Amino acid sequence: MTYENSTTQALEQLDTFEQLRFALNYAITTIVTNGEISDPPLATEPRGEALATLETELHKLMCAPEIASVLDTLTEAAEQGLLDERRQAQLRIVKRDRAEFLDLPADEAADFARLTNEATQVWMRAKRNNDWASFEPFLERIVESMKRLAAYKNASADPYDVWLNEYEYGSTRPMYDQLFSDIKDCVVPLVADIQKKGWQPSRACLEGHYAHDAQMAFAHDLLVLEGLNMDALVVAESEHPFSEGLVSQCGYVTTHVNENDVVSSLYSVLHEGGHASYSQGVNPELDYCSLGGGSSMGIHESQSRFFENYVGRNEAFVPHLLALLEKHFPGHFAQVDPHDFFLAVNRAEPSLIRTEADELTYPLHVLIRYEIEQLVFSGEAQVSDIPRLWSERYKSYLGVDVPDVSSGPLQDMHWSDGMFGYFPTYVLGSAYGTQFLDAMKSDGVDFDGLVARGDLAPIRAWLGEKIWQHGRSKDPAQLVLDATGSAFDSSHYTRYLEQKFSSIYNL
Amino acid sequence: MTYENSTTQALEQLDTFEQLRFALNYAITTIVTNGEISDPPLATEPRGEALATLETELHKLMCAPEIASVLDTLTEAAEQGLLDERRQAQLRIVKRDRAEFLDLPADEAADFARLTNEATQVWMRAKRNNDWASFEPFLERIVESMKRLAAYKNASADPYDVWLNEYEYGSTRPMYDQLFSDIKDCVVPLVADIQKKGWQPSRACLEGHYAHDAQMAFAHDLLVLEGLNMDALVVAESEHPFSEGLVSQCGYVTTHVNENDVVSSLYSVLHEGGHASYSQGVNPELDYCSLGGGSSMGIHESQSRFFENYVGRNEAFVPHLLALLEKHFPGHFAQVDPHDFFLAVNRAEPSLIRTEADELTYPLHVLIRYEIEQLVFSGEAQVSDIPRLWSERYKSYLGVDVPDVSSGPLQDMHWSDGMFGYFPTYVLGSAYGTQFLDAMKSDGVDFDGLVARGDLAPIRAWLGEKIWQHGRSKDPAQLVLDATGSAFDSSHYTRYLEQKFSSIYNL
Incomplete structure (x- = not known):
């Protein structure tokens, strides 16, 4: 496509803007990632100073009047049908992102950044000391700020809905309500049935001592098995496992090694490797513009889950995991029966900690957070009610007693970081994932056969074509529709859970 | 000190400028450091894109007309005696740095960055393939560009002098000529005398296999022994050892592990730890402004050497090194005689590779480069003459035959990166270091006794007070004068070399 003069000039200006946006994001990401992987303790302050200034530069860039007129020119060009598809998507995303920055007065945004930065430190101490009282006033201020910030973004909408949409574009409370209601109807009886049965598979086959260096070498080979391009990936250690992938040619996957447990790192690496697969699979032509990265948190989570x-x-994949484990921990796994291993890593049992929960009870942990967040945002409950609400719901949905706030509402860092509305994307992602799985099978991909052969390439090819390559150029709802032929439908997920766990527990 | 209104306002604007300069430098340093330590191969391109854009932003910031008027206001205030000492130093350094950027047309600077970026890639291949011809045209373009760029900086000065001054503020050719002439007079006869003697200490006591992980643990403990604050230091691995320290609270020291040689990493870690000591010792109040970092390359090198x-x-320190080695490599060093170890790590022997040279012959390697650089910049020699000049001088000064260009003029990366004029700072730093050593002793520091006891704290305290704390606020000549009571004098260095090696070789 050739453009007329004013359009060409505006596109060049947009490219310059994108170049600087990319560079600032690359710098911020690199600095934050170093903070989690390798920085020494005293680097906290200089890192914070540098980050605050770079964020301010990013804010200035996004709000600059120069880019406004460029976007206006391009919007006119688009209306006249003068932009190709990629440029239209880019224009849409840049305008949307810019609006997010413009909505917030710079000083309120800076105050909120300072508040959450301090609250995160307070939360860390509070969690260590099992001390809700010290954290409560910070959480109150965060909720108040988030209500006010939501009003700037959209004065006519409910504040919680604003934040749901922030983390998953186009998501709504009715959609999540339906999803969680379906999940509750499916999972709560399943969990009850399992408890009634009174039988649980043994985890004895997983026990052992797994040396640190061997676990890191295993993590590397596991990512190769998963299909990652290791020439574009850093594998490292951090307190909390994460992945980061701003461009297709460079991503990070971290894990946390516990020498008494290799399975924890195994599944954490496969999970983060799923995120990294998505990042690596984005069309490299989108790398240096706002269309890089993933469509949404939910879609990203669908790939990791x-x-x-x-x-x-999946039981069919277990022999490949056992072979790799046996290679790195000789003698530990040679005698393990694949079915026993499969049962051990799928033991469904109510527990206290979300990040350690099994696949079946996991969504109930998220549901509890989703319900509490709504109560607090609507004013039906106060921040001070959270520990009580937490204990009541853990008892009611999972049947467990919460012994202290550290294993209760202080277990996750999200709220201290101002991430109300984020949790539901974890479950939405799991649900998206099953819909992709069913669509892939309908498209003729022999999923179970391929997994059994350890040949993930055709599976990755389907995901790459339908999801990964598009980066941010498709919004989640459109991506799901285009990839699967239907709008999002939670029944794929509940059917998956029901079949899998009925079979495991002979229900 | 309180300031009048216009001064106060200008100082605030200067602080804002410094904040952004710090953040851009912090980002650039972090990204470059990651590139050397941990980035995967494919990250080269996105890293380069991000760096190019951030460098352009830095150039824009430095050349912005807004900061010019701030500096004018502050210059007036300084002339009226309205600025305290630190602000005066800051003003001086920012004005000088800004002039460096302003002198160069942005497009010429960008072209030079592109040229050296490409030339570095060409050099790597050329070194691998022992292929001078492919590198020669790039080196010719670099020399031509550097002559042109030098003319922008100072049209009336000799181009090579401009670059000497670039790397060591205030340094001049007469100063270096005197230094190298003194060194030649001292070292060449010493080397000849040693060769005449026909005896060399054995290095047998250093031989062995030293496991990778143990070497990294040893490196950590060695830095503790050296006196580094490990809460402010990252210890990592890279192909070429380096250190980086933008702020006192966060620095990097890297080493390269060869399992057949522990001494190479030992001295490389002590060297980089010296740089890191300097960075950690800068007054933290200078951290976020242009006075952070070190006074010059030469002063930095004085601390590492x-x-x-x-x-x-130093023979007195050997027992502490042996104890630490024995801790990490049990059985290897228990029987080693400290004097034998001392002799082994001080064996003076002409060789081909600068970075592997001993303390005595090292300055001759640098001298050869200094002489060749001058011939090429003056036009007395062509770039194509370099291999011949190199071989002639290595034969004449060191008595060694250069078998190929890879072990000859292609061994160092500096020229491909446009760093003509940089090499001499290595030797100047060694010489500064001996002058500091003598001054410290004159000040009553019991250097040899402290080293023998492994108690480096009083030595570090002297260096901290006289050198480290000042950051860039004193230029090298002033720093040397203030610290030692005299101007730079190369006789400290030649006397040191003469005494040490006459004693070792019984000359």
Whole structure:
């Protein structure tokens, strides 16, 4: 496509803007990632100073009047049908992102950044000391700020809905309500039935001592098995496992090694490797513009849960995991029966900690957070009610007693970081993932056969074509529709859970 | 000191400028450091894209007309005696740095960056393939560009002098000529005398296999022994050892592990730890402004060579090194006689490779480069003459035959990166270091006794007070004068070399 003069000039200006946006994001990401992987303790302050200034530069860039007129020119060009598809998508995303920055007064945004930065430190101490009282006033201020910030973004909408949409574009409370209601109807009786049965598979086959260096070498080979391009990936250690992937040619996957447990790192690596697969699969032509990265948190989570659970906790894949484990921990796994291993890593049992929960009870942990967040945002409950609400719901949905706030509402860092509305994307992602799985099978991909052969390439090819390559150029709803032929439908997920766990527990 | 209104406002604007300059430098340093330590191969391109854009932003910031008027206001205030000492130093350094950027047309600077970026890639291949011809045209373009760029900076000065001054502020050719002439007079006869003697100490006591992980643990403990604050230091691995320290609270030291040689990493770690000591010792109040970092390349090198050689290759320190080696490599060093170890790590022998040269012959390697650089910049020699000039001088000064260009003029990366004029700072730093050593002793520091006791704290305290704390606020000549009571004098260095090696070789 050739453009007329004013359009060409505006596109060049947009490219310059994108170049600087990319560079600032690359710098911020690199600095944050170093903070989690390798920075020494005293680097906290200089890192914070540098980050605050770079964020301010990013804010200035996004709000600059120069880019406004460029976007206006391009919007006119688009209306006259003068932009190709990619440029239209880019224009749409840049305008949307810019609006997010413009909505917020710079000083309120800076105050909120300072508040959450301090609250995160307070939360860390509070969690260590099992001390809700010290954290409560910070959480109150965060909720108040988030209500006010939501009003700037959209004065006519409910504040919680604003934040749901922030983390998953186009998501709504009715959609989540339906999803969680379906999940509750499916999972609560399943969990009750399992408890009634009174039988649980043994985890004895997983026990052992797994040396640190061997676990890191295993993590590397596991990512190769998963299909990652290791020439574009850093594998490292951090307190909390994460992945990061701003461009297709460079991503990070971290894990946390516990020498008494290799399975924890195994599934965490497969999970983060799923995120990294998505990042690596984005069309490289989108790398240096706002269309790089993933469509949404939910879609990203669909890819991580896909590799962690639908591949990694699939019985057909177990022999490949056992072979790799045996290679790195000789003698530990040679005698393990694949079926026993499969049962051990799928033991469904109510527990206290979300990040350690099994595949079946996991969504109930998220549901509890989703319900509490709504109560607090609507004013039906106060921040001070959270520990009580937490204990009541853990008892009611999972049947467990919460012994202290550290294993209760202080277990996750999200709220201290101002991430109300984020949790539901974890479950939405799992549900998206099953819909992708069913669509892939309908498209003729022999999923179970391929997993059994350890040949993930055709599976990755389907995901790459339908999801990964598009980066941010398709919004989640459109991506799901185009990839699967239907709008999002939670029944794929509940059917998956029901079939899998009925079979495991002979229900 | 309180300031009048316009001064106060200008200082605030200067602080804002410094904040952004710091953040851009922090980002650039972090990205470059990651590139050397951990980035995967494919990250080269996105890293380069991000760096190019951030460098352009830095150039824009430095050349912005807004900061010019701030500096004018502050210059007036300084003339009226309205600025305190630190602000005066800051003003001086920012004005000088800004002039460096302003002198160069942005497009010429960008072209030069592109040229050296490409030339570095060409050099790597050329070195691997022992292929001077492919590199020669790039080196010709680099020399031509550097002559042109020097003319922008100072049209009336000799181009090579401009670059000497670039790397060591205030340095001049007469100063270096005197230094190298003194060194030649001292070292060449010493080397000849040693060869006449026909005896060399054995290095047998260093031989062995030293496991990778143990070497990294040893490196950590060695830095603790050297006196580094490990809460402010990252210890990592890279192909070429380096250190980086933008702020006192966060620095990097890397080493390269060869399992057949522990001494190479030992001295490389002590060397980089010397740089890191300097960075950690800068007054933290200078951290976020242009006065952070070190005074010059030469002063920085004086600190690295101080810990590598004047402490680390000092016979009195050997028992502490042996104890630490024995801790990490049990059985290897228990029977080693300290005197034998001392002799082994001080064996003076002409060789081909600068970075592997001993303390005595090292300055001759640098001298050869200094002489060739001058011939090429003056036009007395062509770039195509370099291999011949190199061989002639290595034969004449060191008595060695250069078998190929890879072990000859292609061994160092500096020229491909446009760093003509940089090499001499290595030797100047060694010489500064001996002057500091003598001054410290005159000030009553019991250097040899402290080193023998492994108590480096009083030595570090002297260096901290006289050198480290000042950051860039004192230029090298002033720093040397203030610290030692005299101007730079190369006789400290030649006397040191003469005494040490006459004693070792019984000359």
